[in-house]
Amino acid sequence: MSDLMIEITQLSRFYDRKKVLDQINLEVKRGEVMGFLGPNGAGKTTTLRILAGLLAPNEGSVRIAGIDIMEQPVAARTKIGFLPESPPLYDEMTVREYLVYLAQLRQVPSQQVNQAVDRAMDRCGLTAVANRLLRNLSKGYRQRCGIAQAIVHSPEVVILDEPTVGLDPIQIREIRGLIRELGGDHSVILSTHILPEVQMTCNRVALIHNGRIVLQDSLEGLERHARRERGYRICWEHPPDEALLRGIAGIAEVSGDGTVWSVIPLASADPIPELVRQSVAHGWGLRELTPVTQSLEEIFVRLATQEN
Amino acid sequence: MLRPIVTIALREWRSMFLSPLAWTLIGVLFAIVSYMFVGAISRYHEQQFAYGSFGGGASQLPLTDMVVAPMFGNVAVLLLLVLPLITMRLLADEKRHGSWPALASSPITAGQIVLGKYGGLLLFLMMSVGLLSLPAWLLFGFGHPDGGQILSGLIGLLLVSATFGAIGLAASSATDNPMVAAITTFGMLLLLWIASWTGEAAGDRIEKILSYLSLINHYENFLKGVISSADLSYFLLCSAAGLLYARQRLVTERISA
Numbered sequence: 001m002s003d004l005m006i007e008i009t010q011l012s013r014f015y016d017r018k019k020v021l022d023q024i025n026l027e028v029k030r031g032e033v034m035g036f037l038g039p040n041g042a043g044k045t046t047t048l049r050i051l052a053g054l055l056a057p058n059e060g061s062v063r064i065a066g067i068d069i070m071e072q073p074v075a076a077r078t079k080i081g082f083l084p085e086s087p088p089l090y091d092e093m094t095v096r097e098y099l100v101y102l103a104q105l106r107q108v109p110s111q112q113v114n115q116a117v118d119r120a121m122d123r124c125g126l127t128a129v130a131n132r133l134l135r136n137l138s139k140g141y142r143q144r145c146g147i148a149q150a151i152v153h154s155p156e157v158v159i160l161d162e163p164t165v166g167l168d169p170i171q172i173r174e175i176r177g178l179i180r181e182l183g184g185d186h187s188v189i190l191s192t193h194i195l196p197e198v199q200m201t202c203n204r205v206a207l208i209h210n211g212r213i214v215l216q217d218s219l220e221g222l223e224r225h226a227r228r229e230r231g232y233r234i235c236w237e238h239p240p241d242e243a244l245l246r247g248i249a250g251i252a253e254v255s256g257d258g259t260v261w262s263v264i265p266l267a268s269a270d271p272i273p274e275l276v277r278q279s280v281a282h283g284w285g286l287r288e289l290t291p292v293t294q295s296l297e298e299i300f301v302r303l304a305t306q307e308n
Numbered sequence: 309m310l311r312p313i314v315t316i317a318l319r320e321w322r323s324m325f326l327s328p329l330a331w332t333l334i335g336v337l338f339a340i341v342s343y344m345f346v347g348a349i350s351r352y353h354e355q356q357f358a359y360g361s362f363g364g365g366a367s368q369l370p371l372t373d374m375v376v377a378p379m380f381g382n383v384a385v386l387l388l389l390v391l392p393l394i395t396m397r398l399l400a401d402e403k404r405h406g407s408w409p410a411l412a413s414s415p416i417t418a419g420q421i422v423l424g425k426y427g428g429l430l431l432f433l434m435m436s437v438g439l440l441s442l443p444a445w446l447l448f449g450f451g452h453p454d455g456g457q458i459l460s461g462l463i464g465l466l467l468v469s470a471t472f473g474a475i476g477l478a479a480s481s482a483t484d485n486p487m488v489a490a491i492t493t494f495g496m497l498l499l500l501w502i503a504s505w506t507g508e509a510a511g512d513r514i515e516k517i518l519s520y521l522s523l524i525n526h527y528e529n530f531l532k533g534v535i536s537s538a539d540l541s542y543f544l545l546c547s548a549a550g551l552l553y554a555r556q557r558l559v560t561e562r563i564s565a
Contacts, residue, residue: 052413056562077415088410090319092326104315105414149410 003030004066005157005187006051011060013046020046022211023060028157028204033183035198035219036191037300038208044191045085047208048161051189052082065156078107081155081186085162087146091135095126095145098134099152106153120152124178140171147178151186158182160190164197176201195300207300215300231264231292232272237285240278248274262292312416316424321431324394333390334436337383344382345443348375372454376444377531380461383440384468384527388501391469392493394432395476396486398425399554403484418558422551426477433469441465457533464530467543468523472497474550481554500546 006028013021021043028034038044049055050062053073062069069076090098099117108116121127124144129137134145143163150158163179164172179201182188192198198205198219205222207215231253239261245254250269255262265271272289279286324330352374359369402408411421441462447453472493479492504515504522519525523546526539 049409052409054409054412054562074415074417077413080413082409082413084406084409086406088407089405090323090407091405092323093319101315101319102410102414105312105411105416107415 004028005030005032005064006034006189007063007066008047008051009061009063011047011050011057011062013043013050013055014058020211021050021057024208024211024213026206026213026216028187028189030156030187031184032204033179033188033190033202034204034206035202036189036206036208037193037195037198038191039193042208043211044208045161048082048159048189048191049084051157051159052080052084053077054082054084078153079155080157080159081150081153082159083146083150083161083163085165087142088149089134089142089145092133094131094133095121095137095148096130098145099148102149103152106155108153116152116154120148123151123181124148125174140167140174143167143171143175144178147175151182154185156186158186158188160188162191162193164192164194172197231262233288233290233292234261234263234275234286235259235288236261236279237287238283240282240284245275248278250274309420312414312420313424313427316411316416316421317427317431320398320425320428324428324432330394330432333394334439337386337390337436337440340386341379341383341440342443345375345379348379368452370454371447371451372457373532375447376453376458376461379444380441380465380531381527383437383465385501387469387472388497389494391472392476392479392490392497395429395473395493396480396490398429398477399480399558400483400486400489401480404486412562419555421558422477422481422555426474426551429473429477430470433473434466437462437465437469454533457531460533460535461531463535464527464539467530467540468527471523471543471546471550474547474554475500476550478550478553478557481557 004027006026008024008026010023010025011021012019012023024043024047026034026047036044036047046055050057051064051069053069053076056070064076065079067076067079090101093101096117099120100113103113103116103120104110118127121130124147126141126144126148129141134142137145143166147160147163150160160179164175167175176197179188179190183201183203190201202219204218205215206213234256239256239258242254242256245251245261245263248271250266250271251263252266253262253264263271263275276286276289278284352369352371355374356369402411441458444453444458444461448455475496476489476493479496480486480489482492483489500521500523502522502524504519504525506518520542523542526542529536529539
């Protein structure tokens, strides 16, 4: 069997003649966590809804674990678990009832339903609230229930639409940990517009903008790309002359307003040790030296705006 | 094939009884029906008395025709008024409250979803109709009603409510707003109920069509104790049409939404 768990080919989708997805291609392999990035309205949710079988594509094909979702929709849907933007809960049910119900609908054999539900609750930290009504749960727990229903039948592909939106920082950290854990046995595709989330949870990234995939790369590939443009933010007590800084070997660009300076090194050189040595030797009073970590974001912003 | 239908039906049925709506409706209907029943009994009593004193002697007026049939007729009207409030939630609520993706991304067909929802509704209807027909059986305690006719009326009532339910389900599949579904259902049921009203003015052939469409014409036969395949097929056709529409709605929604 092929290792491609999600295979999107030339996929297009229209809403009232407006092209929301324009011939996108996307691949996710077994065990990968793919971050699906893009500004609001770029087509992330539409793509994920098509993957989950909620929307039909107008053109192109989608295969889940090798099964075409248009030709064999029911067979393809046994392979997926889907968390939409807001968790799909029945407020009048308890956590356990809800998960048992969905496990049954998703063809978990009767004898294994309880075991599957216990496992999903355990993974998502829901065991303590198993018998509480979904209506009475806090937002963080509701989101966990949403994830639990997406994995209760151990699908090969897990589709998460903005899984951490609206959660507090502690909950976000827990959910991210859970997603990292999911990769490995499941293939995960998650949409987000938060970059650090991708850095923390994913090993591959795709960027969608105006209905087109403008970038698809591994996270390491991207970071390599980003490092090349990465600069440093520097503060001195007694800032030196700008010309003096430019004189240091390996520095490509210097700019500053007198208190905060920005130094961008040449791609092939590392001028920092020399810079620090000179700071000490001349008594400039080095206060701060920080690598600028914004550049991944800048790459995305640039890619997103280029397409316009 | 059958397992998801049963799973959905049982959940739907349970969730109806977890909400106060179903309980309130059954309670209120039962109170109204009991009140009407008492009224019908005392009217019957008066008429029997008058009949006896005008030379009817010891023979009895037809108890079932005069008490049970009108009561079942009234129950159908009451169901026409309140069932839209039950059926409106079936599919519209799933979409409104966002639980729909959990169903739609599961390995089940639109047909199974519709049949499951309908199955849950039928369970609920059988319970409520059974409960609402209880007063009729009380008559055995102090008279000689026609058991066969009561049973025929009960079957008719079940078929009427099943038809109402299928139409309600169809309306609920077409919108994500339960109130819109309720009003649409109510309008359609009422039209079906009174379809023959304009018949005479519309000319011979149309009158025939309208009188066939009219639900009350078919229901009345059941109340008289007549179970005919023509009436049976009318109710089955109406229900099937509702279910097929709902299924089609769910299928095309993936394409047009």
